[in-house]
Amino acid sequence: MKNSIAERVNDFLKNYPPFNLLKNEDLLKISTQVSIIYLEKGDTLFKKGDSFNHHFYMVRNGGIALLHTTPNNIQEIINISDAGDVFGVRPLIAKEDYRLTAVANEESIVYGIPINIFETVTNNNAEVYKFLITAFATNSYDPYTAEETGKIFGDYLPNNSQDIVNFQTANYTKKPITCKISSSLKDAATKMSNNKIGCIIVVDDHKNPVGIITNSDIKNKIATGLFPIETPVSNIMNAPVITSKKDLTVADGQLQMIKHNIGHLCITKDGTVNSKLIGVLTHHDVLVTLGNNPSVILKEIKRAKRTKKLRVARLKAKTLIKSYLEQNIPLSHIVKLISQINDAVTIRAIEIALKKMPTPPPVPFSWMAIGSQGRKEQLLFTDQDNAIVFQDVDEDQYEDTQAYFLELAKLVTKSLNKIGFEYCEADMMASNIEWCKSISEWKSQFSSWILNPDDKAILLSSIFFDFNSVYGDKDLIEDLSNSIYNALDESALFFKFLGRDALKNPSPLGLFKQFVFEKNDEEKDLFNIKSRALMPLIDAARLLVLSKKIKGINNTSERFEKLAEIEPNNKELYESCSYAFKALSKFKTKQGLLHNNSGKFIKIESLSKEEQLKLKRCFKPISEIQETLKLRFDLKNFM
Incomplete structure (x- = not known):
């Protein structure tokens, strides 16, 4: 007789990680043992300090708030888990007492997943384990503990961008070019030439890898006359090959290459030489993956001498965002990284533009990001919003000084447009004379908006209130901020x-x-x-x-x-x-x-x-x- 409750649980779980990574029969084993917990708003599922039990949890309906209790016994929300979110993973990962309190944020239904059954059916499933480590890291974040230990995610998820990339599953070539062990070197070399590749894997009749031939082997063993071009591949191939499973991390792949002094790693069905070849990880693949690391991207940006290079670097950041979201890295962490990259792109675009100008800037200035970049919330490519504030000059020098910065702004905004940031349709950019002014003119402008508010003034000021200094003299921005707050004291109507x-x-x-x-x-x-x-x-x-x-x-x-x-x-x-x-x-x-x-x-x-x-x-x-x-x-x- 079918268990209709278990089937309903199964139908829900299969749509969410890590359960969507399991086989149907394994998922059904778990579903039959799941506890269904109903919670009213305010009900507590577990408290900080409670001994760990034999379940971790997934929200079916509603929301569960995870709370940190301060030394003053004040509870602060760390995260809210919604439908499909996993939480309470500490017993599964760390085998220790709870550090957070879980309370129903609203009427909720929660599934309790039995740890013993789960561990039985997911044994050696690296993808499942990786997801749960990430879920553990995200849900167990405790800023107070972080201050004490200097760690964000404890020992379970690395706390810097390089380590996060190393934690990713390596991207390898899924359909490698192969030749049979009975092939001649000439046939193998022809295949390599036609496919424009630098290596070919030699396989037996069962498609198991038995050797590898690279361009270097051909150069050293054929071009030197050691073997004729018609020699069997078995005479010059490197054997045995080094193999690994498909779910290896970037760090694992890199370590194996260093350990064995190789540039190619064969990926097989079960990770051994006695199973079917399914891919090849090359040293180049590792470098490409590491190239999407924030620190590497930032180095590329700082070294870029042309706009084209800046565009390539910024496009890598887009791939980085996607990867981080897939790994459930906290959004606040992603936003900080991408904001840093966006600012670095803008800074480098300004530096490149300054080199094209006939003279250095006549006076100190500051480039302001406004809108989403000013708020450090710009993740995807959006339109540009920026402005320039420059130091006061004598009246007879103002026009020439402003003209210099307008020309500089045109170069910068043009570069940013080529990188992928569209021109602002409303022309709220530093290349517009209205958004390129001296510090005194900007003070006067904000004062006018605040003291004489109307619909237009509110529209413009609301955008500019989110300004942030990206490049140049930050004292100018500080001076402008102080002036704005002084003006706000004089106008309740503005609010x-x-x-x-x-x-x-x-x-x-x-x-x-x-x-x-x-x-x-x-x-x-x-x-x-x-x-x-x-x-x-x-x-x-x-x-x-x-x-x-x-x-x-x-x-x-x-x-x-x-x-x-x-x-x-x-x-x-x-x-x-x-x-x-x-x-x-x-x-x-x-x-x-x-x-x-x-x-x-x-x-x-x-x-x-x-x-x-x-x-x-x-x-x-x-x-x-x-x-x-x-x-x-x-x-x-x-x-």
């Missing part, structure tokens, strides 16, 4: 205008909790995740930090986290907003990578029901933070 602007996009859900779609012909029936979900959070965070005079924090999620710190009464709301922003940003980025665009417009019908539910869950903090803005800035009669 009302900013508040009204922050409410221009209400909840992304309409009546009956349905998604609100675009109505114009070009984007009809598409959901604009940027304007309807991300911008309301961006605008709210900006308004609140400005009203609190919080300087030096531009990133939206970090702004909410800082607000949670200084406003304990609203801590839960701000942390929810921070989490929602990161979840929405991650979703937008994944969509952009999937469709090779910005990810801004989403076809909701293409999403699974679980994905739609995850999106909707992120919308609740939007409506709550907007209600807070209405009350705090008295906006109900100012709409």
Whole structure:
């Protein structure tokens, strides 16, 4: 008799890692033993300090908050696990007591996965183990422990970008060119020439690898006359070959190559010479993978002498983002790395442009990134938003000084466009005379926006309030920031205008909790995740930090986290907003990578029901933070 409950569990688990990596029969063995746990909002599944039990968990419905308890007995949200997320993996990986507390963030159903059954059916499955280590690292992140030990992920996931790349599965050639052991060297060499490759694998009748021939062997053994060109391949091949399994990591592959002084590693079905050849990992493959390491990309950027080289380096960062998302590396870590790469690209573009200018800059200046780059939230290629502020000069020198920086900006924005950052349609770029000014002119501009607010002033100032100095004299930016905050003291009306602007996009859900779609012909029936979900959070965070005079924090999620710190009464709301922003940003980025665009417009019908539910869950903090803005800035009669 069929177990219908187990089948329903099975149907759910098979859609999510690591269970989608298992054979059907193995997954069914697990499904029959899964415990189904119902939790009301606020119910505790396990507490920090509890002895580990015999299960780890997956969320079926709802959300589970993982909380860190401070020495002052205050609980802080570290992560919220949604449907399909794995958590509570510490007993499986570390065999020690829980360091976090798991509490239902809403009404939830959780599957308890029995560890003994799971370990039995996943024995020696490296892909499953790698996923669980990553899940463990992501869910067990404890910033307080990190400060004490100097580690982010303990001993289970390396804490620097180089090690993260080494942890990846190596990319090898899946269909290697082979020849039979009975072949002549001439036949093998002809195959190598036709396929434009530097080596060929010699296999027996069972397709097992028995030797390898490289260009070097042909040069040293045939060109020198040691053997005739018609000699059997067995006379000159290197044997035996060194083999490995298909799931080896980059670090494993590199170590084997160093240990055996080889440049090619044969990948076989079971990892031994007595099984079928399925691929070849070369030293070049390892170098290419390592080339997507942030530190290597940054070195390439700093060495680049042409825009073309900068574009190649920045495209590698796109591959890096995809790889990190697939490994469940925390988004905050990804954002910091990519922001560093984006800034490095801009800096190098400016340095290259300065060399093309007829003279050095006439006065100190600073290149400002604004918009998403200024907030350090730019993951995919977007349009440019930038500006220049330069030191004050005498009135009779102003025009010539401004003309110099406008010419410099044209070179830089042209380079950034070639790299992949589109020109701003609204021309909010340093090459526009309106966005290339002296420090005094910029102070006057911001003062005008703040003291005489109108719709245009709010639109422009809201973009420029997220500026960040990328290159040049940072004192100019500090001076400008101080001037802005002094002006804010003189205008309460400005905050009302900013508040009204922050409410221009209400909840992304309409009546009956349905998604609100675009109505114009070009984007009809598409959901604009940027304007309807991300911008309301961006605008709210900006308004609140400005009203609190919080300087030096531009990133939206970090702004909410800082607000949670200084406003304990609203801590839960701000942390929810921070989490929602990161979840929405991650979703937008994944969509952009999937469709090779910005990810801004989403076809909701293409999403699974679980994905739609995850999106909707992120919308609740939007409506709550907007209600807070209405009350705090008295906006109900100012709409």
